[in-house]
Amino acid sequence: MIDSHCHLDFPAFDHDRAAVIARSQALGVRKMIVAGISRQHWPRLWNTVQTNAGLYAAFGLHPYFLAEHHNQDLLALREYLTRYQDHPKLCAVGEIGLDFLLTDLDRQRQIDLFEQQLELAAEFNLPVIIHARRANAQVTACLKQAKLPRAGIIHAFSGSYEEAMEYIKLGFLLGFGGAATWPRATRLQGVLKRLPLEHIVLETDSPDMPPAWLATGQRNSPEQLPQICQQLAAVLGISSAELAAQTSKNVQRLLNLSA
Template sequence: MNLIDSHCHLDFPDFDADRNEVLARARAAGVQGFVLAAISREYWPRLWQVVEQHDDCYGTLGLHPYFLTDHQPEDLDALREQLQQRRQHPRLCAVGEIGLDWQLTDLDREQQQFYFEEQLKLAQEFELPVILHVRKAHAEVIATLKRIPVARGGIIHAFNGSHEQALEYRKLGFLLGIGGAYSWPIARKLRALLPRLPLEQLVLETDSPDMAPAFAANQRNSPEHLPQLCRLLADELLDMPAKQLARQTSANLQRLFGWN
């Protein structure tokens, strides 16, 4: 189907026992590329070990807001060093996963904003797109992107905002990551929104091992599920051939990252 999983965490220990088998099954099902999103300095070596071992895996570098208490200001210096070291690597594709998470009320918002802004500046410096984690903070993220614009745009991972916010992100050069959330019947708002969004703004993702779709409830999520997610989205909500959706979303991602 010529699919690309635009957001997964294949470096997580959840896949240590069968990572190669998972990748083989996903490839056989039509997934031809995997973007591994970083979360913390501690995990960067694991992530890049997986990227170096598999030619169809691509990596990012960044500090995830969810893991705020694990980050230290010196991690930003380490991030700059890593970006400098890998800036010519053909499979470094973005700064991420970064952003703001207002849903978790025990995470300091000022600290989140500090790390977010400093990483946007690094994306500017190294001329890279960004992969953004945004929960209950779309207005703040959009305002920040307008103050610290990223020339190459990026992806709003697991987008679940409004139509107006989607339009604002499009103006800023951002694609919208769509994963398993829409497959749950309770996601009425998202299911109503998706047919209104331009295909040129969508990319598909799994967020494996997290955010399992409804058809894999209570299971470890996996890139193997991406083809079924694509088919369901195409058939149930977009009324188009799944192969067309796969081609378009993969082309969107390739354009963003400058892949041939």
């Protein structure tokens, strides 16, 4: 299995990061994509992915942290991408996108930042890892304009079937994780069932987005991915081995991860 989206660089893992990674890999989660959120976190993220052969990095400016980002951070992103573009550990630009759920985040500034990062992804021929909350129509519009050479992943997809198909038409993969395991997530599970398997990937978004079986406040981690895979396979009516194999193949095809 591949955890296509996690934040192993976060302080929540400072006391036992290596042990979490070792346990995850022992459970069959061989590779993990660590998504970047802001410039000040990139050095720590880069150091984190050097500690294990199964870890890969994405650098980006997350819309949720809009207040922390400065215009020169885009220049810094360009420098990072220039420096590491041929490094096998760099796999994408992310986490970038639009969050229209939080009304205090200026929408136009988010769109500007997003569009500029999409341009960088195109320029460096990298896929993107996208955060889209209450913003699928706008994200889709931006992606149509950006014409990315390698598409990307819509992480923690939570839209309608029609929105999913718009992304899929653009070549995107859709990430599913803890949110889809909750018994009340019947709408999202209904969407998942109708999607082509070749466009689905698994993720934890750990330490956030706990699956249904974790107690409130308990830290999520890539160790939860096998059980997430099992639950989603049950929703899809296939074996968890088949879902694990197909989703890994999908991530591998898009991100071209080194062995």
